[in-house]
Amino acid sequence: MAQTQKDQPAGKLTLEVLGGVGRITISNPGRYNAMSLAMWRQLAQLARQAEQDPAVRVLMLQGDGDRAFVSGADISEFDSLRSSTEQVRAYGIAVDHAQEALSRCAKPVVAAIRGVCMGGGIGLALACDLRYCTDDSRFRMPAAKLGLGYDRAGIRRAVQMLGAARTAEMFFTARDFNGTEAERIGMVHQSFPGAVFADEIAALAGAIAANAPLTIRAAKLAIRHAVGDPAAQDETAVDQAVQDCFDSKDYQEGRLAFQSRRPPRFSGT
Numbered sequence: 001m002a003q004t005q006k007d008q009p010a011g012k013l014t015l016e017v018l019g020g021v022g023r024i025t026i027s028n029p030g031r032y033n034a035m036s037l038a039m040w041r042q043l044a045q046l047a048r049q050a051e052q053d054p055a056v057r058v059l060m061l062q063g064d065g066d067r068a069f070v071s072g073a074d075i076s077e078f079d080s081l082r083s084s085t086e087q088v089r090a091y092g093i094a095v096d097h098a099q100e101a102l103s104r105c106a107k108p109v110v111a112a113i114r115g116v117c118m119g120g121g122i123g124l125a126l127a128c129d130l131r132y133c134t135d136d137s138r139f140r141m142p143a144a145k146l147g148l149g150y151d152r153a154g155i156r157r158a159v160q161m162l163g164a165a166r167t168a169e170m171f172f173t174a175r176d177f178n179g180t181e182a183e184r185i186g187m188v189h190q191s192f193p194g195a196v197f198a199d200e201i202a203a204l205a206g207a208i209a210a211n212a213p214l215t216i217r218a219a220k221l222a223i224r225h226a227v228g229d230p231a232a233q234d235e236t237a238v239d240q241a242v243q244d245c246f247d248s249k250d251y252q253e254g255r256l257a258f259q260s261r262r263p264p265r266f267s268g269t
Helices: 037-052 075-081 085-103 120-127 152-162 164-173 179-185 194-210 213-226 235-246 249-260
Strands: 012-018 021-027 058-063 068-070 109-113 116-118 130-134 138-140 190-192
Touching (some): 012 037, 021 037, 021 194, 037 058, 037 085, 058 194, 068 120, 085 120, 085 152, 109 120, 109 194, 116 120, 120 152, 130 194, 138 179, 152 164, 179 190, 190 194, 213 235, 213 249, 235 249
Parallel strands (some): 021 058, 058 109, 068 116, 130 190
Antiparallel strands (some): 012 021
């Protein structure tokens, strides 16, 4: 007997680490990888786990399959888990914690977007440092079609990435746009044909993983400071992260590799 959508098992997230790349896969295929409340909470946990894992140098966020990255929050839960004032508050905290775990991760975070990316999926993508998609990916911010409010942190992040005018259009019209337009307006850094997407993203993640971890850490912290992230406003900490690079074995390795005309082998120390 076929399962109804209501009877389908809840989604899940997995973390796999290979070659310095940690891949968090969001899987809820029966609902285009929509995020349940439990999944929002699990994402925050996995992102923090990857941040603490020395084997992870770059974190990638992806959807299960090629139909969807994340289609948003799982609306089927809203009546039971996002209706009362207290429930709305608790749900918002879970979403905020998931997004902050990505944006404040000391390691670079890459969104690999295939297929549908809507609502909370856009919020997750914008919480990542780098975003790439297939040309035929589909984006939409449907909040105005649902009557729900979008939190200040999410709006601020969208304005930082897209500008106020583009953010206003995206929220006010709730219209669809594809991956090519997403690249044009700055939603993603680059879009690729689907046939080469996996190879391009793997090459990019591998290149980041091969670079000096402390340099990337310092750069991300300084960028967060520059855009006004409240959790990155300690100038002393930013300056120390920069100094840590110069005090590191990797700085010595970088100089030796340059002089020897060979690729550097960075250890993150």
